[in-house]
Amino acid sequence: MIRINRASLDADLALKLFTRTEQLKITDAGPSAARRAWRGASVEREQLRLTLRRMSAAIERCMYCGDSRGTDIDHFEPIKLSPFRTFDWMNHLLACSCCNSNAKRELFPVDSAGAPLLIDPTMDDPFDHLRLILSTGTYRWNTPKGQATIEVFQLNRADLRRGRELAFPRCQAMLRDYLRLQNSGNGRDAVKMLNALHEQPFADVLHAMYRTMTNPGADIVLGGPEVLEALHVSRP
Template identity: 50%
Template sequence: MIPLQRGPLPEDLSARLAARTERLADRGGGARELWRDSRTVRRDLSAHLVAMAAGLSRCMYCGDSEGTSIDHFQPIALAPMRAFDWLNHLWACAFCNSNQKRDRYPTDRHGLALLIDPTTDEPADHLNLVLSTGAYRPRTPKGHETILIFGLDRPVLERGRAQAYVRCRSMLRDLARTTAAGERAEAAAVAHALTVQPFADVLYEMLRLSTAPRAALVFGAEAVAGLNLLKGPRSTERGPFRG
C-alpha cells in the first residue's frame, strides 16, 4: 500500500454528487439503490480514481490486481449519507472489495477507523514491509486491522512482493547502466516500466530506504543509483507511480 494524492473533482461532478446526497436526505434512505442507479456518476468517478491509482489502474489496497470498482471506505451499510462523498471513494479489485473487506469497518473506542486510508494516511507509519519475504508486519493497531481485513498476508501477495523486489533491483541496475551509457530512450522505457508494474509498495519502500546508511549494501550500489535517478527532483515520500 502506498500513499495516494486525492485531487479535486470538476465542479459539475461535485455538484452531481451533492445533489444525490440531498436526495438521500430527502428520501431518508435507499442509499444502495440510488448508488446502483447512478451509472453515469459511477463511471465519471471511476475515471478520476483510475487516474489516482498506482501503475496501470492497480487496486489501492493490495496493489496487485487491476482495480475494477469503487469501494466505499466507510461502507454504505454503516454510513449511507457518505455514499456519494468523494472523500469516501477508493479504487479496489473485486477480491479486496467483495471477498475481503465487504462491509467490515473496524473502529477504535473513539469511533475512529482502524483501517488505513491511503489518501489520508502514510501506510508506512502503520505497516512494515519486509522486502526479502514480501511480508507485511503491523506497526500499529491500524496496521494490524488493515492486514487482516484486506488479507495483505495472503501467501500469493507475499510471494508477489518478494518477486517484485528481485525484479525492481534488476531493473534499477538496468536503469543505472543504460543512463550511464547514454541510452536515453532505453533508460526512459525502463524507468516507466518500473513505475507502472504491480506491487508499487515494493518500489516505494525501496525509495523510502534509499538514503539509509546501509542502502548500497542491501540493494547494491547500482540499484541505489537507479533509485536516485527515479527520484530526481521528486520527494522520496511519493514516487512517480502513475501510468
C-alpha cells in the first residue's frame, strides 16, 4: 500500500454527487435505500471509476493490495454504517474484488474515540503505519491502524507475500539497468526503464526501497551500491 494523491473532480460530476447526497439526506435514506440509489447511478459510477483509475498506482491497480486490477469502487466507510456518504468523493477508493468483496466487505474497525482504524491511502501515509520486509514480502505493523489494515485486507496472504518477494529482485534488476542506461548517455531508454519500473504492480516494494535508502547499511539491504545509487538518482 502506498500514498495516493486524490484527484480533483470534474465540476459536472461533483455537482451530480452533491445532488445525489442531498437527495439521500432529504429522504433520510437508510443503507438499503442508499444502495438502491448507488446501483441506479450508473453514469456517476462510471465517471468515478475512470477518475479513480487515473489516480491509482501503476496501471489501474487496487489501492489496497497494489497487485490486482482495480475493478470495484470501494466505499471506505461502508454504506451500511454511513449511507449519507454513498456519493461522497472522499469516501471512494479503487479496489480489486478480493480486497473489497472477499476481505474488507463491511468491516470498518474504529478506535475508542470512533476514528477509523483502517489506512485511507489518500489521507494517510501507509509507511507511517506499515513496515515492509523486502526480503520476504511481509508486512509488519507500526501502529494499531497498521495492524487493523493488515488484518482486514489480509495483506499478508500467501499470494501477496510471494508477489512482493519476487518484485524486490525485479526492482533491483530494473534499477541497475536504468543506471547503466543513464550513465551511458542513453537518456531516452533510461526514461522508458524508469517508467516501466513505476508502472509495474506491487508499487509498494519500490516505495519501500526509496524509504530504506537513507538507513544505515542500506546498500546491503537493497542489493548493493549500484542499486542504492540508482535509487538516489531516480528518486521522485
